[in-house]
Amino acid sequence: MGILVKDLELNYRSRGRRNKLHDFQALKDVGLEVHDGEFLSLVGPSGCGKSTFLFLLAGLIRKTNGCVEIDGEPIDGPGLDRGILMQQYALFPWRTVQKNVEFCLEIKGVRREERSVIAARFIDLVGLRAFSHAYPNALSGGMKQRIAIARALAYDPKILLMDEPFAAVDEQTREFLHEEVLRIWKATKKTIVFVTHSIDEAVYLSDRIAVMSGSPGQVKEVIDVDLPRPRLKGITKSTPEFAAIRLKVWNILQEAGGSSGLKLEELIEDSAGL
Amino acid sequence: MKGLIGSIYRRSIVIVAVLLAWTIVPLFIKHMFMPSLIDVLSALVKMLETGEMADHILSSLARAGAGVVISVVLALPLGVLLGWYPKIEAYLNPLFTALRNTSILALLPLFVLFLGVGEISKVAVIVFGCFFPMLLSTIDGVKNVDPVLIQSARSMGISPFGLLSKVVVPAAMGFIISGFRLVCSISLLVLVGAEMLGAKSGLGFLIYRYEQSFQVPKMYAGILVMIVLGILVNWLIGKLERRLTIWQSVTDKETA
Ligand SMILES: Nc1ncnc2c1ncn2[C@@H]1O[C@H](COP(=O)(O)OP(=O)(O)O)[C@@H](O)[C@H]1O
Ligand SMILES: [Mg+2]
Numbered sequence: 001m002g003i004l005v006k007d008l009e010l011n012y013r014s015r016g017r018r019n020k021l022h023d024f025q026a027l028k029d030v031g032l033e034v035h036d037g038e039f040l041s042l043v044g045p046s047g048c049g050k051s052t053f054l055f056l057l058a059g060l061i062r063k064t065n066g067c068v069e070i071d072g073e074p075i076d077g078p079g080l081d082r083g084i085l086m087q088q089y090a091l092f093p094w095r096t097v098q099k100n101v102e103f104c105l106e107i108k109g110v111r112r113e114e115r116s117v118i119a120a121r122f123i124d125l126v127g128l129r130a131f132s133h134a135y136p137n138a139l140s141g142g143m144k145q146r147i148a149i150a151r152a153l154a155y156d157p158k159i160l161l162m163d164e165p166f167a168a169v170d171e172q173t174r175e176f177l178h179e180e181v182l183r184i185w186k187a188t189k190k191t192i193v194f195v196t197h198s199i200d201e202a203v204y205l206s207d208r209i210a211v212m213s214g215s216p217g218q219v220k221e222v223i224d225v226d227l228p229r230p231r232l233k234g235i236t237k238s239t240p241e242f243a244a245i246r247l248k249v250w251n252i253l254q255e256a257g258g259s260s261g262l263k264l265e266e267l268i269e270d271s272a273g274l
Numbered sequence: 275m276k277g278l279i280g281s282i283y284r285r286s287i288v289i290v291a292v293l294l295a296w297t298i299v300p301l302f303i304k305h306m307f308m309p310s311l312i313d314v315l316s317a318l319v320k321m322l323e324t325g326e327m328a329d330h331i332l333s334s335l336a337r338a339g340a341g342v343v344i345s346v347v348l349a350l351p352l353g354v355l356l357g358w359y360p361k362i363e364a365y366l367n368p369l370f371t372a373l374r375n376t377s378i379l380a381l382l383p384l385f386v387l388f389l390g391v392g393e394i395s396k397v398a399v400i401v402f403g404c405f406f407p408m409l410l411s412t413i414d415g416v417k418n419v420d421p422v423l424i425q426s427a428r429s430m431g432i433s434p435f436g437l438l439s440k441v442v443v444p445a446a447m448g449f450i451i452s453g454f455r456l457v458c459s460i461s462l463l464v465l466v467g468a469e470m471l472g473a474k475s476g477l478g479f480l481i482y483r484y485e486q487s488f489q490v491p492k493m494y495a496g497i498l499v500m501i502v503l504g505i506l507v508n509w510l511i512g513k514l515e516r517r518l519t520i521w522q523s524v525t526d527k528e529t530a
Contacts, residue, residue, distance in 0.1 A: 058429045078429045090426035094444045094521045104430040106440070135521040155430065
């Protein structure tokens with residue numbers, strides 16, 4: 001499924017001092033196209049509206065103006081054609097892993113036996129079968145995120161929206177999860193919109209990268225990542241092509257001026273980890 | 275094992291000492307209002323044998339139970355709704371605060387006036403005493419649900435009712451159970467007061483009557499049963515709480 005966004009504008013309305021209403025423009029003139037089956041990353045400084053944009057696509061908040069379509073249909077609220085992964089995992093702590101993955105199937109009214117078969121399949125896919133009956137509190141951050149992925153995949157959305165999914169896990173786990181996501185993406189052929197503040201992550205994973213700038217949030221430029229697939233851990237990242245694309249993204253972010261979330265040191269640190 | 279014994283020792287030593295003192299001291303210092311624990315226990319055994327105690331316990335438990343059940347059944351759904359729609363709650367909050375801070379027994383004469391001296395007024399006053407704490411805990415619980423969980427469920431296209439029953443209420447369960455615990459102890463407090471101020475049965479009535487007729491050991495027997503009942507209720511709720519919040523304490527050990 002493809003996504004088409006044109007002239008998108010979003011204002012947050014909030015009550016300030018003396019209870020006065022005022023609007024804050026979080027997104028302005030956002031235009032973007034995501035192709036069917038594509039892996040697209042969204043990078044930009046923090047506060048530039050990445051989460052807001054993703055929530056709009058998920059149907060969790062309503063646009064103020066403009067056009068957001070999925071396969072030609074305007075988005076009207078949440079739907080099972082899209083699944084969103086939040087940075088904080090958002091697993092239900094009172095449910096076991098299995099019951100978390102079954103959650104949406106339960107809502108849809110799928111029968112119990114069928115539910116557990118489907119859930120088991122996706123728990124297998126993320127490699128956590130041994131933890132089916134564990135509660136989320138007993139799992140590490142990386143495992144929680146994999147369960148969240150399994151839960152989102154269980155209802156078979158065509159589009160997967162991921163909001164900085166690996167920001168809170170350690171470096172090694174993150175690299176492992178990159179391979180996982182690429183493997184799952186290949187196996188399930190989903191369209192993925194992936195928000196991150198790490199340029200490396202975006203370049204390594206994506207077909208294209210949309211670079212955003214802040215206040216108000218806009219898509220500054222979309223860059224093709226024409227690195228061959230399969231991407232190979234340890235090799236892809238040390239190619240000159242990889243470095244060139246990374247530099248290009250970085251330059252755009254600098255030009256955009258909103259470099260508050262992405263600093264040169266961070267970029268160097270990222271490169272040092274290769 | 276050593277730790278367990280130590281823990282039992284720490285938890286019981288003071289109580290044992292108090293009971294011992296209660297047994298021994300009155301043997302030397304005699305006072306009409308301070309019978310020895312031995313006398314109290316023998317009075318208790320007699321009352322148990324005649325079935326007198328059981329009758330009073332049952333009628334007290336029936337009132338407290340009815341009061342708790344009714345107040346929870348009323349307060350839980352209302353609390354969920356008010357927690358979910360904070361605009362309505364903002365209007366009602368001052369009223370709740372005022373009513374919650376009113377001495378419940380001060381209102382008992384009012385209940386008697388309207389509902390008579392029978393069971394209804396006693397249960398009603400317990401309901402009144404329990405309703406607001408339960409309501410306010412539930413509202414608190416619902417307001418404190420992690421918004422991320424709500425968004426996550428909404429992104430899956432959950433219905434409003436499904437959202438409340440499958441996400442909001444389970445997520446608020448910690449607050450709801452503490453409310454329930456509070457309400458159970460309030461129900462016993464109010465119950466005894468209400469039974470002392472006009473009843474023909476119940477532990478409060480029993481304690482009050484034997485005090486009036488100077489049958490002091492029997493009075494103490496009633497008080498002792500009251501204490502044991504309180505401990506028992508607390509213990510049962512503790513078990514319920516652990517059962518309902520098992521997910522909070524699990525570790526990898528239980529995943530095998
Ligand atoms: N519910 C809200 N009400 C008002 N302003 C908000 C709300 N959510 C986010 N914002 C503001 O919108 C801007 C974009 O936020 P967000 O989409 O979370 O950015 P990002 O995910 O890129 O860090 C920020 O300035 C933030 O303060
Ligand atoms: Mg964000």
